[in-house]
Amino acid sequence: MTAARLFLALSLIAVSARARAQGTQGDFVARDFTFASGEVLPELRLHYTTLGTPQADARGVVRNAVMILHGTGGTGRAFLSATYAGELFGPGKLLDTTRYYVVLPDGIGHGGSSKPSDGLHAKFPRYTYDDMVRAQQLLLTKGLGVSHLRLIMGTSMGCMHAWVWGYTYPAFVDGLVPLACAPAPIVGRNRMMRKMIMDDLRADPGYKGGDYTEQPKGVAYASQLLFMMTSAPLVQHRQAPTREAADSAITAYLAARVRVTDANDMLYQFDASRDYDPSSHLTQVTTPVLAINSADDLVNPPELGVMERLMPQVAKGRFILLPITPQTRGHGTHSVPAVWGGYLAEFLKGLPER
Numbered sequence: 001m002t003a004a005r006l007f008l009a010l011s012l013i014a015v016s017a018r019a020r021a022q023g024t025q026g027d028f029v030a031r032d033f034t035f036a037s038g039e040v041l042p043e044l045r046l047h048y049t050t051l052g053t054p055q056a057d058a059r060g061v062v063r064n065a066v067m068i069l070h071g072t073g074g075t076g077r078a079f080l081s082a083t084y085a086g087e088l089f090g091p092g093k094l095l096d097t098t099r100y101y102v103v104l105p106d107g108i109g110h111g112g113s114s115k116p117s118d119g120l121h122a123k124f125p126r127y128t129y130d131d132m133v134r135a136q137q138l139l140l141t142k143g144l145g146v147s148h149l150r151l152i153m154g155t156s157m158g159c160m161h162a163w164v165w166g167y168t169y170p171a172f173v174d175g176l177v178p179l180a181c182a183p184a185p186i187v188g189r190n191r192m193m194r195k196m197i198m199d200d201l202r203a204d205p206g207y208k209g210g211d212y213t214e215q216p217k218g219v220a221y222a223s224q225l226l227f228m229m230t231s232a233p234l235v236q237h238r239q240a241p242t243r244e245a246a247d248s249a250i251t252a253y254l255a256a257r258v259r260v261t262d263a264n265d266m267l268y269q270f271d272a273s274r275d276y277d278p279s280s281h282l283t284q285v286t287t288p289v290l291a292i293n294s295a296d297d298l299v300n301p302p303e304l305g306v307m308e309r310l311m312p313q314v315a316k317g318r319f320i321l322l323p324i325t326p327q328t329r330g331h332g333t334h335s336v337p338a339v340w341g342g343y344l345a346e347f348l349k350g351l352p353e354r
Contacts, residue, residue: 022080023049023104027112028143030135039125046139047112049076049104051089052097054146066095066151067103067140069158071180071334072269073226073261075111076104078335087337094337094345103146105139107132107157109268116264122210124268129157129276133164137172149173150351155334156180156299157269160276166289167281175351176289177344179334180297182306183278183314190299193229194270197222201267210264222266223257232296232330282313289317290347292340294333296324318347 026048033044054062068079079085088095095102106113108127116124125131140146152173154162159181166176186194201207204218227250240246278285293300293307300306302321311319320343322328327339337344 023051023077023102025049025112026143028139030138030142033135033138035125035131036128037126041114041125043114044108044135045112045114046108046135046143047076047106048139048143049080050144051102051104052100054101054144061148062101062146063148063150064099065101065103065140065146065149066153067105067136067149069105069136069152069154069161070107070110071156071158072273073110073266074155074157075106077106077111079104081335084335084337087341094341094348100150101146103140103144105136107161108135109265109272115262116210116268117262121264124264127268127272128274129160129164129272130168132272133161133168136161136165137169147172151175151177151348153177154179154181156331157273159334160273160278163278163285164276166285166287167278170284170286173287175347176285176287177292177347178289179292179340180294180300180331182293182300183282183291183310184306185277185279186273188304193225193299194273197225197270198267200225201263204263207263210267212263215258215261216263219261219263219266220254220258223254223261226257227253229299230331232298232324232328232332234296234324234326235329238326279310282310283315285314285317287316288347288351289314290320290343291317292320292322292334292343294322294324294328294330294339296328296330297333299331 028046030044030046031042033041055064056062070076070078087093089097089102091098108131109115116122149172152162152165159178162176162178163183165173200221201216201218204216206212206216207218240249291307291311295302307319311317322333322339327336329336333339
């Protein structure tokens with residue numbers, strides 16, 4: 001092979017590898033989707049990204065599918081970052097996509113899926129986490145032909161969705177790994193922060209009942225609270241060690257958030273958690289569960305003791321509280337598998353074969 005042909009072959013391999021790493025995107029449309037509120041959308045679009053290839057057993061049941069669910073305001077493609085995909089999806093990694101079929105959906109109201117900013121604005125159905133989980137199940141079964149999952153992982157809102165999956169579709173999945181949440185109603189300071197975010201958006205005169213033509217200033221105010229929810233003192237102190245650095249960092253963060261955030265979408269995303277409460281269903285969760293929180297998580301502070309009280313009700317549950325280290329990122333530790341990957345490896349080895 002000539003040097004030119006070798007270079008071309010290597011270039012094609014590199015392009016193919018990058019394409020595989022970015023995954024395959026698609027849309028599934030659920031017809032006449034009825035929400036828990038009774039509202040109906042004639043067409044509910046569910047966007048997704050997949051990596052790898054589904055592998056079915058002799059009965060045609062896919063056995064290597066893994067679904068990973070994003071947090072509030074996020075998208076499935078956020079999991080393609082180097083810190084996440086690079087740690088989990090590459091050759092020889094825990095969720096190597098030559099072995100696993102990884103499904104990364106965008107939840108209702110997020111990313112490329114149907115959302116208020118598509119045109120309905122405040123007339124969009126007031127969806128709940130139950131609606132979002134039911135839509136995920138439709139995407140898998142009707143859209144992708146997957147009737148069984150080896151694993152569901154979820155971060156923050158996706159963590160809560162994983163718990164809902166545990167009692168809504170207990171036979172569908174072999175294992176659940178919820179990261180950065182609790183299987184309990186959102187009350188106390190967590191609810192207060194969410195209410196302030198929603199009030200910042202609704203109370204802004206520029207919101208105009210959801211029919212604004214330019215983003216209201218409430219988006220910036222709400223984003224200030226979002227920063228406090230998801231940040232960690234040790235991280236910010238290290239990253240912004242001077243007054244000037246701190247001022248610059250928060251100014252840049254808020255400017256970036258305002259550029260990409262729609263007020264209605266944000267409002268609906270936080271409102272969707274209003275009736276979340278798996279606490280009375282935990283005995284119905286028969287799937288093995290590995291729940292992981294971090295001690296520097298402002299949203300799920302360990303001093304509340306919620307997980308310690310509730311996890312004994314989960315028949316095959318294990319709870320890990322990660323200590324604060326230079327590697328943890330507060331609430332955002334859920335997306336740093338370098339910190340908790342060892343627990344995931346142990347959990348995967350212990351899952352029963354089906």
